[in-house]
Amino acid sequence: MHDGPNPWYTDGLRFSCTRCGHCCRVEGHVWVGAREIRAIARFLGLTRDDFGRRFLRRIGRRLSLVEEPNHDCVFWDEECTIYPVRPRQCRTFPFWGKSLASSEAWRSTAIDCEGIDTGRLYSLPEIDALRAGRGETADAPAGAQSPRPQGG
Numbered sequence: 001m002h003d004g005p006n007p008w009y010t011d012g013l014r015f016s017c018t019r020c021g022h023c024c025r026v027e028g029h030v031w032v033g034a035r036e037i038r039a040i041a042r043f044l045g046l047t048r049d050d051f052g053r054r055f056l057r058r059i060g061r062r063l064s065l066v067e068e069p070n071h072d073c074v075f076w077d078e079e080c081t082i083y084p085v086r087p088r089q090c091r092t093f094p095f096w097g098k099s100l101a102s103s104e105a106w107r108s109t110a111i112d113c114e115g116i117d118t119g120r121l122y123s124l125p126e127i128d129a130l131r132a133g134r135g136e137t138a139d140a141p142a143g144a145q146s147p148r149p150q151g152g
Contacts, residue, residue: 008103009127015094016119017139019079022112023093027071029064032056032087037063039085091136095127 032040041051055074056063065087066074075082080090094116099109110116120138122130129135 007100007124009100009106010124012121012123013095013106013127014117014119014121015137016115017093017137018115018118019083019139020114021076021079022114023090024073024076024080025071026112027067029059029062030073030087030089032063032065032089036085036087040082040087043082043085088133092130092133093137095122095130095137097131100127100131 037048037051037056040055041048044051046054052063055066057066058064068074068076073080075086080086094106094109094113099105106116122137126135130137
């Protein structure tokens with residue numbers, strides 16, 4: 001999954017989602033597949049068709065969740081309102097190819113994500129699985145505070 005025998009993150013990376021929501025409040029696409037659409041629709045008590053009309057947009061051949069005019073995810077309301085069934089893209093953040101491309105890319109992602117470089121240490125095999133879209137990241141322990149100083 002990674003380039004070469006020893007990626008820069010061979011010794012693992014720390015991350016713990018604090019549910020701060022910053023990644024939910026930026027312009028972009030949250031891609032969803034049929035299984036995710038069914039799960040979210042069921043969670044919301046909607047038919048797939050109703051869910052699609054209200055919450056999906058077509059971008060080329062793919063489907064993405066709609067955004068609010070300010071770019072917040074439509075399911076962000078001071079917290080993720082579909083967290084138990086959030087899409088794979090959300091479950092695997094920040095272990096995406098773009099963020100893992102280099103240590104500089106990881107640090108750049110950390111500017112907007114307070115959970116990076118804190119909490120649980122993910123091993124190389126775990127990172128590779130998440131990068132491939134398998135599994136999900138863990139939350140910070142209940143009651144945990146943001147471990148990094150704000151500002152800067």
